[in-house]
Amino acid sequence: MRTAAPADPGTRAENARVPGRALLGGTRRLPPPLALALGVVLVLVVCLLSLALGSRANDLPQVLAALGGRGEERMALIIDERALRTVVGLAVGAALAVSGQLIQGLTRNPLGEPGLLGVTSGASFAIVVVTALAGSVSGGTAAIAAIPGALAAVALVHLVARPAGTGSVVPLVLAGAVVTAVLGAVVQGLILQMPAVFDSYRYWVVGSLTGADLGTLTTVAPVLLAGLVLAITVAPALNTLALGDDVAISLGSPVRLVRGAGLAAAALLAAAATAAAGPIAFVGLAVPHLVRGIVGADHRWQLPMNLLLGAALLVASDVVARVIVRPEELMVGVVTAFVGAPFLLLAVRRGAVTDR
Amino acid sequence: MSDSLRTRRHERQNLAEEQEQEQEQEQEQEQEQGQGRGQAQEQGHAARHGGGDRPDEVDRARGGDRPDRQAPQASLRGPLIGVVLVLLSIAAGVWTLARGELGVSPADALAVLTGNGDGPAEIVLTRMRGPRILVGAGAGAALGIAGTLFQSVTRNPLGSPDVIGLGAGAGAGLALTTLVSDGPGSAWVGALAGALVAIGLVYLATGRGFASPSRLIIAGIAVAAMALAVTQYVVAVVLRDEGSQLAGQLVGSLNSRSMQHVVMIAVALAVCAPLAALLRHQLLVMDMGDELADALGAGAVRTRTAAIILSVVLCAGAVAVAGPIAFVALAAPHIARGLVRSPGPHLMISALVGALALLVSDLAVQAVPFLEGLPVGVVTAGLGGIYLGFLLIRTWRRTTA
Structure with a gap:
């Protein structure tokens, strides 16, 4: 009912502040060090699964033997391939999750997600334009094109949403939708005119770890590292920023600098991830929510937890994508959309997103 | 001021003495009631007859005059705009028909329609451009009505079948349907099923039905993301040419439409448009809120x-x-609201605006060199996105200023 009063304003307000906890139904928090240790274990388990499972299931002993250098040669080759894929997955997942954390923290906006704010469409746009001009691009060139594109799109979204003030989540999301629509139209126009560009774009746009090679990884890695270092530097200042701009300024925090550096870090991470694996939806949205529910509001604990859980979620999704339609495989972007979107729907239903 | 009003009163006295008597009765009532004449109707009467010579009464009377004087203008304005839109749509259609090597002049078209046209013109008219124009106009009208219905019942000027997925x-x-079978009949079923699933998910996710616009939008974004993943997956796994064709269709295109398509959209419009027109009165009341709508018998x-069901069917x-x-x-x-400048859902005008917008956009992808050969959806997405951006910025400026 439209007029139904919220059950308890106090609880609701608290839930709004910690949406992750609202979703977990008030789970008791783990001590952060224990949570981190569990996260490491989770990542290791997921990595092992990722090496072991594919279009054909291999026995775990076989995989362990190959890892130890004693298995059959064929097996070793398969494992090599899967290892590279797993490493790219870990890096992309971790980058997206941290990027989401930064954007959510900076905008005090639980819906902050690189994709919703235009990073993805900006990166897509830049990559398509470069592909159209140059014929074809390697992963490395794509990354170089994607990063300024993503930064420009984020700036544009903020410019469009600025007149609305910072009171509500919806303007940013709508502005993101507007920018995405316009850039998407141009992208569609380009790819439909050029069959070759269309052919590479249609695989890339779903988001997949299949095409990732060593070259992509080496070109993307410096950008990822730069973004990560910047993120680690900024994270403690985000705690002060969470108190509100006025309080942060009165505590001596350089608010503008923090916000600029944080957004730059978020855009670098997301752009690098998008360049490596295509636009992968919702990892950057869902993981920071979960992490907030587990380790609480302190950004210094959130950052490593996001690294671990983001990596684990993406690699796990990739495993699911490989296994679910054997002997074919899905793209990982399809799986994350179907894992992440219900999460967002649940958040909307609980009122954790809109009723602030 | 009061002199001119007196003159008017004298003129009207000559024209309608009965009304003057009415007014005198009113004045008597007013004297009895003292200041107690707050009702708009009385003010209207008083104004029309120039009732009240005291300056403050004149001012009040003039204030009450406005709605009465505007009403006939608005009721004329609507049909006038409708006629202009129809003429512009016809012009766009005729231009689409006539341009290029295969162009059919209006005279040839008339000859074909009356049954004595020559071969080539008949083929162009009945198999190529005719269906394209009719499908464009029909789909545009259906989208215009769908958007109006949706925005009206969600009381959300940004609610549209697009935004909520x-x-x-x-x-x-x-x-998904193209993976299983082809043919416009099954495409219709698939599109309708997809639209129903999407709207059902959004309905469930908001937790309070369609009442909260911000919940609606964000749930719509989530549902749209899932739908997009499915669409992109299908485009990526089919053969390249098939994928390219599908991608064009998924942006929205009027290329190579047949009379079958015309019949489909005509049936959808013929069923839904009259039903939407029947809802018009209730929609007008819905603007006042659910409680008032219920009280006035509209059944919110x-x-x-x-x-929303009509909107879904039209959109699908x-x-x-x-x-x-x-x-x-x-x-x-x-655009319809901006043109008509009166409250209420403008179903007819919106339908005409939608039809005209689609016809003109389609003309653009045929005639503008840079856009040539693109599906029409690319143009509407680009222009519509920019328009939405301006709309949002303007609204936000106004609300925060």
């Missing part, structure tokens, strides 16, 4: 459900014949 859902349904929940119909064409459903009601 209905178009994306229909697109996913369409894409029933009206909303009916309007448009998707089935032309693909999920972006932003027409969102922009047409706004």
Whole structure:
């Protein structure tokens, strides 16, 4: 009912502040060090699964033997391939999750997600334009094109949403939708005119770890590292920023600098991830929510937890994508959309997103 | 001021003495009631007859005069704009027919329609450009009506089947259907099923039905993301040419339409448009809020459900014949409201605006060199996105200023 009063304003307000906890139904928090240790274990388990499972299931002993250098040669080759894929997955997942954390923290906006704010469409746009001009691009060139594109799109979204003030989540999301629509139209126009560009774009746009090679990884890695270092530097200042701009300024925090550096870090991470694996939806949205529910509001604990859980979620999704339609495989972007979107729907239903 | 009013009174005395008597009765009543004449109706009467010579009364009377004087203007303005829109749509259609090597001049077209045209003109008219124009006009009108219904019952000027994921859902349904079978009939079923699933998910996710606009939008974004993943997956796994064709269809295109498509959108319009017109009165009341709508007998929940079902069917119909064409459903009601400048859902004008917008956009992808050969959805998405951006900025400026 439209007029139904919220059950308890106090609880609701608290839930709004910690949406992750609202979703977990008030789970008791783990001590952060224990949570981190569990996260490491989770990542290791997921990595092992990722090496072991594919279009054909291999026995775990076989995989362990190959890892130890004693298995059959064929097996070793398969494992090599899967290892590279797993490493790219870990890096992309971790980058997206941290990027989401930064954007959510900076905008005090639980819906902050690189994709919703235009990073993805900006990166897509830049990559398509470069592909159209140059014929074809390697992963490395794509990354170089994607990063300024993503930064420009984020700036544009903020410019469009600025007149609305910072009171509500919806303007940013709508502005993101507007920018995405316009850039998407141009992208569609380009790819439909050029069959070759269309052919590479249609695989890339779903988001997949299949095409990732060593070259992509080496070109993307410096950008990822730069973004990560910047993120680690900024994270403690985000705690002060969470108190509100006025309080942060009165505590001596350089608010503008923090916000600029944080957004730059978020855009670098997301752009690098998008360049490596295509636009992968919702990892950057869902993981920071979960992490907030587990380790609480302190950004210094959130950052490593996001690294671990983001990596684990993406690699796990990739495993699911490989296994679910054997002997074919899905793209990982399809799986994350179907894992992440219900999460967002649940958040909307609980009122954790809109009723602030 | 009061002199001119007196003159007017004298003129009207000559014209209608009965009214003057009425007015005198009113004045007597007023004297009895002292200041107690707050009702707009009385003010209207008083104003018309120039009642009241004291300056403050004159001012009040003039204030009450405005709605009365505007009403006839607005009622004339609507049909006038309608006629202009129809003429412009016809002009766009005729231009589309006439341009290029295969162009059919209006005279040839008339000859074909009256049954004595020559071969080439008949083929162009009945198999190529005729269906294209009719499908464009029909789909545009359907989207215009769908958007108006939706915005009206959600009381959300930005609510549209596009924004809340209905178009994306229909697109996913369409894409999945092409994996299974082809033919416009099954595409219709797939698009409708996809749209229904999407809107059902959004309904469930908001937790309070369609009442909260911000919840609606964000749930729509989530549902649209899932639908988009499905669509992109299908486009990526089919053969390249098939994928390219599907991608064009998924943006929304009027290329190579047949009379079958015309019949489909015509049936959808013929069923839904009269039903939407029947809802018009209830929609007008819905603007006042659910409680008042219920009190006035409009049945808020029933009206909303009916309007959204109609909106879904119309939108799915448009998707089935032309693909999920972006932003027409969102922009047409706004443009219609800006043109008519009176409250209430302007179903007819929105439909005409939608039809005209689609015809002109389609003309653009045929005639503008840079856009040539693109699906029409690319143009509407680009222009519509920019329009929505301006609309948002203007609204936000106004609300925060």
